[in-house]
Amino acid sequence: MKRQWWAAAALAASLGGCTETLPPPAPDIEGLLALRSFDMPPAAVGQFTATGPAAAQDRGVTIRAGTFRPPEGTSWAGYLGDTLEAQLAASGKHDPQSPLRIEGELVENRRGENMSSGRATIAAQFRVRRGDMILYDKRLEQRSDWDSNYFGFVAYEAALRHYTALYPKLVEQLLKDPDFRKAVKP
Amino acid sequence: MSKLRAFFAALAAVLSLASFAAPAQAAKIYVDNKLGWVKPEDKVQIASPQPVQLVIDFQTDGVTNAKAIKEVKPMIVKYLQQTALFSTLSETPVANGALLTVRFNNIADKNAAGKGFKAGLTFGLAATQVADNYDVDFALVPASGQEPLRAQLKHAIILTIGKKADPSLGTEYKKAKDAVDVMVGQSVEQGAHALARQDGFPGK
Numbered sequence: 001m002k003r004q005w006w007a008a009a010a011l012a013a014s015l016g017g018c019t020e021t022l023p024p025p026a027p028d029i030e031g032l033l034a035l036r037s038f039d040m041p042p043a044a045v046g047q048f049t050a051t052g053p054a055a056a057q058d059r060g061v062t063i064r065a066g067t068f069r070p071p072e073g074t075s076w077a078g079y080l081g082d083t084l085e086a087q088l089a090a091s092g093k094h095d096p097q098s099p100l101r102i103e104g105e106l107v108e109n110r111r112g113e114n115m116s117s118g119r120a121t122i123a124a125q126f127r128v129r130r131g132d133m134i135l136y137d138k139r140l141e142q143r144s145d146w147d148s149n150y151f152g153f154v155a156y157e158a159a160l161r162h163y164t165a166l167y168p169k170l171v172e173q174l175l176k177d178p179d180f181r182k183a184v185k186p
Numbered sequence: 187m188s189k190l191r192a193f194f195a196a197l198a199a200v201l202s203l204a205s206f207a208a209p210a211q212a213a214k215i216y217v218d219n220k221l222g223w224v225k226p227e228d229k230v231q232i233a234s235p236q237p238v239q240l241v242i243d244f245q246t247d248g249v250t251n252a253k254a255i256k257e258v259k260p261m262i263v264k265y266l267q268q269t270a271l272f273s274t275l276s277e278t279p280v281a282n283g284a285l286l287t288v289r290f291n292n293i294a295d296k297n298a299a300g301k302g303f304k305a306g307l308t309f310g311l312a313a314t315q316v317a318d319n320y321d322v323d324f325a326l327v328p329a330s331g332q333e334p335l336r337a338q339l340k341h342a343i344i345l346t347i348g349k350k351a352d353p354s355l356g357t358e359y360k361k362a363k364d365a366v367d368v369m370v371g372q373s374v375e376q377g378a379h380a381l382a383r384q385d386g387f388p389g390k
Contacts, residue, residue: 023256027277029243029287036285036330090241092279146249165250 019060019067025083027090028168034175035091041186042095043088046103046129048081054109054122061111063159064152077106080124083167087175100184101129107139111163113148113155120144120163126174128183136183140173142166214349215365216356217372218342224375230382234389235273237280238326240266243289251292261367262288265374271382273389283330284388286381288374293319313348315355320369324377328388335387337380341373 050058058075060067070079084102088094108123121143128136144162148155174180242262244254266275272286279285320341325334343365344355351358359365381387 022252025252026255026259027241028250029241029289032241032285032287036283090239090278144249160253161246161249161251164252168250 018065019069021069022071022079022164024071025079025086025167027086028083028172031087031168031172031175032090034172035087035093038181039186040093040181040184041100042093042098043100043102043128043184044096044098045081045085045088045094046101048077048084048104048106048124050075050077050106050109052107054106057109058106061159061163063113063156066152066156068160068164076109076122077104080104080106080122080167080170084171084174087168087171099130103127103129108141111159113159115150115155116148118146118148118155118159118162120159120166122166122170124170126180128180136180138177138179140170140177142170142173212347214346214351215359215362216344216346216352217359217365217368218344218356221339221341221372221376223372224379228379229269230271230379230387232271232382232387232389235271236282236284236388237274237276238272238284238286238388239278239280240275240286240288242287245289245291247294248291254292258290258366258370261370262374265371266378269375269378269382271378271387282388283327285327287323287325288377289323290370290373291321291323293321313346315344315346315349318343318345320373322373322377324381326381326387328386332386335381335384337377339373339376339380341369343369 049055054077058077060069070076071082074082081104084104085094104127105125106122107125108121110122111120112118121141123139123141125139126136127134144166146158146162148158240263242255242259244251244258246254263275266272266286266288274280275286320343322339322341324337326336327334342356343362346352346355357368359368382390
């Protein structure tokens with residue numbers, strides 16, 4: 001009887017829904033190498049907010065019966081800012097007091113999947129300021145397409161990986177953008 | 187590792203159904219023996235170990251897996267410290283600009299969940315085996331502006347259901363967590379010493 005209770009619990013756990021919170025973003029190898037490849041003074045990370053349709057999608061992502069959320073106390077827009085901050089900090093180029101400030105608006109945040117494929121897109125309007133002067137103002141976008149799966153837990157894990165990987169990729173795109181590099185030049 | 191987790195989730199579902207009527211078929215987890223630990227006589231001794239910045243990545247099919255990084259990072263740090271090839275491992279830049287990057291890429295068997303499901307539904311009569319393969323890349327920039335030293339290796343964890351113990355598959359572990367720890371440990375030890383054997387390794 002005891003075994004049957006355990007079995008029922010295992011079945012419920014494996015088939016039922018769950019919500020999980022992501023860990024804070026870690027620095028990414030490509031982003032770090034990008035930051036080491038050009039001269040950039042330390043910068044502050046300003047506000048990251050979500051606007052337009054992205055504002056309504058700024059909390060959790062539900063795939064089949066599972067939901068994943070950005071780290072405690074943040075939104076997806078905040079997660080983007082934290083990803084950038086992690087990169088700058090790992091490169092010794094983060095200074096909250098710097099007059100050079102990078103901020104952003106998450107303007108697009110879409111994801112979805114069916115039994116066979118998944119797709120996610122995020123886009124942000126990045127701005128670099130020095131005092132009141134805007135040095136850079138550009139929309140950047142990342143998209144991912146992947147094979148999904150009939151099994152919900154496999155589909156969920158694939159969506160989580162592909163969606164969250166867009167954030168370091170978007171930051172890497174910013175750090176490799178020649179216009180950004182020109183704007184932040186010492 | 188996420189594939190293993192998915193596999194175990196499928197397995198939990200079907201074995202829990204099976205356990206109402208029949209004894210659950212035990213899953214067996216093996217770490218491939220091809221790589222192994224570095225032999226004591228092959229270990230490199232560094233005269234003056236230097237500090238290095240460490241950045242790691244864990245991917246599944248080439249896509250960064252944010253959750254797995256958190257799980258694997260303490261293992262990588264533990265085994266790197268045990269090599270004594272570096273004086274300190276830092277999350278921020280070190281004075282000479284030395285940077286070590288370690289990347290695990292888990293090559294997923296796309297049929298893993300289906301195999302687990304089938305094995306469970308047949309109470310293990312449809313015996314199955316899944317190999318969890320890993321490509322592991324190491325790059326060490328000895329100092330700012332220098333070309334990186336590189337090392338690459340492969341490792342694997344094998345999972346069977348409904349099969350008798352088979353030592354030819356590797357060393358068996360009771361818990362998936364222990365198997366992952368050994369796979370990470372052997373990879374890190376072999377990769378770090380492969381870097382240390384190359385000219386230009388800091389402090390040699």
